[in-house]
Amino acid sequence: MPVPVPRQRDTSATESGQAVLHTAAPAVAATGVAQATPQTTTPHTTPLTLLVIEDDPAGGLTLPEILDADGHRIRLRTARNLTEAERLLTPDVHCILLDLSLPDASARTPGTTANGSANGAVSGAVGTVNAAGTATAVDQLLALRQVLRIAPRHAVLVLTDEDDVERAAEAVRVGAQDFLFRDELDGRLLSRAIRYAVERKRADIAQYKLAESKLRAQENARLERGLLPTPLLEGSDLRFAARYRPGRSRALLGGDFYDTVRTPDGTVHAMIGDVCGHGPDEAALGVELRIAWRALTLAGLCGDDLLATLQEVLEVERPCEEIFATLCTVDIAPDGRRAGLCLAGHPAPLISRPGRRARLLPYENSGPALGLLPRARWPRRQVELGGTWSLMLYTDGLIEGRIGEGKERLGQDGMVDMINRHLERGLSGEGLLEASVTEARRLNGGELTDDVAVVLLSRAEG
DSSP: OOEEOOOSOOOOHHHHTOOOEEOOOOOOOOOSSSOOOOOOOSSSEEOOEEEEEOOOTTOOOEEOOOBOTTSOBOEEEEESSHHHHHHHOOTTOOEEEEETTSGGGSEEOTTOOOOOOTTSOOOSSSEEEOTTOOEEEEETTHHHHHHHHHOTTSEEEEEEOTTOHHHHHHHHHHTOSEEEEGGGOOHHHHHHHHHHHHHHHHHHHHHHHHHHHHHHHHHHHHHHHHHSOOOBOTTOOOEEEEEEEOSSTTOSOOSEEEEEEEOTTSOEEEEEEEESSOSHHHHHHHHHHHHHHHHHHHTTOOHHHHHHHHHHHHHHHOSSTTOOEEEEEEEEOTTSSEEEEEEEBOOOOEEEOTTSOOEEOOOTTOBOOBTTSTTOOOOOEEEEOOSSEEEEEEOGGGTSSBSTTSSOBOHHHHHHHHHHHHHHTTOOHHHHHHHHHHHHHHHHTSOOSSOEEEEEEEEOOO
């Protein structure tokens, strides 16, 4: 038989003899504002609680006995208005049943005039005309909108009359999980509607979080792609190729960085660097150093002066004093036959020429990594390139991969041998870089754990 909605204190399942409903949804974290979050746990039993919002002080609204899937009684709690409902909206409430016949279930939209009713309540009609003949628009679902505002993570059912189908359907469009007709209410229907509404709300939240995650990933990808450099080589006869693989899973940008620009005097400047670490902070610092390098290079700095200024930038921008960065810079003369080389704790570039085996450029007297020693110096070494050549700059991620299952690393000597094998096959440019990175991954037995950046500048005489 129907039982009235209880108005006494909410009793526990143990006190009332009520059973519990088996749920298996994960807990949902609070959003940081003062609002309740529906209680969900792992597949242990949890009490299912329904909060009913209706204002009949005589208890005219009665609900049939509500049973869960196992035939046990579901706990009920009632509120006479939205203020009381907000107070009763504790974390153990799973679902809200809102009576749309509440006096404040509809109200004037902002900016309209009152309809002159004695108690100030506005009728549920779409609009009224007051004594002065002024039209009044009505928001018929104000109470529902307020419930959704104070309980954004709770399932919400609305209760209305059978002849109010349009408003019931609109309530679902606004955000309710389902609607019920007052005259057709029975225990089985209400129990099923509650369980359906709770699960649908959980699915909606999961879908929203998934869509939000995908959107954030797309935005991050666009941002990271925008932070990768575009070489400025207009007017130069050098060919440019690059490969970049961050060590972080699903990232597009790591702590390695590179850039290439041509200054007005015809000199081509190239740079490659590596911030220690693999996280987003290191990636951000790498971007800052790259942008600073480009600006300083275009302003006319080179060699030791440029690296000393970059060290100042790093010391200011790094999150802690333990962070350092290695760097290799080359400045290729306008005729393309010679270059200046500066190394700041970074592996030496590799040069290949027709008819000769590829080899590393001399790297004696290199300076320390940026951020290690105050007032450090970085000597610039002059290097003869010749007429036709390819110069490869790389980060240590390419040479620190393992060879097979042992502890042996590829190393610089192994990399030189690998490059020579690919050159003997006739590979060059993008194909050479792709084959080299792919082989390093194969030798490692999978993805390389460190960031990898490789830049190839090539010149053909005549």
